[in-house]
Amino acid sequence: MLTKSTIKFIKSLQEKKYRKQEQCFVVEGAKSVEEVLQSDFGVEMLVASPEFVQSVESWRSNIQIFEAKPTEMAGLGDFQSNDAALAVVRMKPKTEPVVSPNSFTLLLDDIRDPGNLGTIIRTADWYGIQTIIASEETVDFYSPKVINSTKGSFIRIHFSNADLSQVLQKQTALPVYGAFLDGEDVHTIQFPKGGLLVIGNESKGISPTVEKFVTNRVTIPRYGKAESLNAAIATAILLDNIKR
């Protein structure tokens, strides 16, 4: 049975302060919980329906397991309804990001919307991106809305926070792509195998300090009248053009 203090603990992980203190975060929904149980993330606690618990108990005995009714699970996490499973997962220790010269690395310059960050991670995973480095101001990777909108892709992406200027200072051998209004048409560029792609903030775009490091200014051609594209949408279109 879920005690009041366990409920309080799980709910506290909605807030960044407590996630940092506990070094834990929440994963919701049967599919993502299944995936995280099979990953190399450490799962501390599982709250799930009897059916779900039965399906995993045999191969995971080192975690705290609570059977719960849908009514008990409602309100524990960010989902409006979740009748199957919720896991409390341990954050991985921070490691230095590795920028490979043979693939593309995504650099996020101050993405603020959790839905955008989650969708960028999911899209990057679709396009085979392995490393994402985000500015310190970027919304918390472990926020429930970010984790939920990655649809499980948070497991496969190597994500880290860093000062982007410092990262870029070290990468002088690789081309650095960034989207601007005055760049080269992405439909006609021949992209190399490896490089860095910078995605700017939702309203301000790429910051001046990061812009200095951009070697290749690119533009997504516009055929209509919208003034701009959403940051996650722009990321997807750039990755599709880079990979094709």
Next chain:
Amino acid sequence: MLTKSTIKFIKSLQEKKYRKQEQCFVVEGAKSVEEVLQSDFGVEMLVASPEFVQSVESWRSNIQIFEAKPTEMAGLGDFQSNDAALAVVRMKPKTEPVVSPNSFTLLLDDIRDPGNLGTIIRTADWYGIQTIIASEETVDFYSPKVINSTKGSFIRIHFSNADLSQVLQKQTALPVYGAFLDGEDVHTIQFPKGGLLVIGNESKGISPTVEKFVTNRVTIPRYGKAESLNAAIATAILLDNIKR
């Protein structure tokens, strides 16, 4: 000054029931309000900072204008903070959607997330799409979250709701594209000038009744491991490949 009953009226427009009853919806933020004032939408009421009111008063005298402080405007709409402007706008009368044979028309088969719908409208506007037809189950076009995430593009798109099967039954001359896992690679297809593009529901994809009308099954190639793409992301990538 804003009276209690005006505040109540504006707040009621957060709900679909009252929007339908009043045939009005809310537009928030200086930029979108400016755009809607310059459009052919009828603006009923403007709540704005004295500076904003001064900038528009001279050329719009047939609307109710209220000057308000940021504290008064907070909580009126969906924005967490909005210190500039909010408008109550009249819905346009419903008209039959026109499917042009010389351009692409977007068909939305049950898009449920307001952020996705808004982003799809904004992206469609970027790619010069003029007409979007959505199934009756699709989230309400006039919902504040939809309107806000279009970033003003709701003004330029001809949007209507209809039974998609009935629309498709009449369009036998045009190719109907839909994304499936077993389709032709969008990177190698030569798209025509005109056609219909169907976007399916976030979790279920294109429904069987609509799938019957799809003449061209297409696939966005995957280079990594994510299981699927977000509906708005898929729309963007398809449109970029159609238009290039």
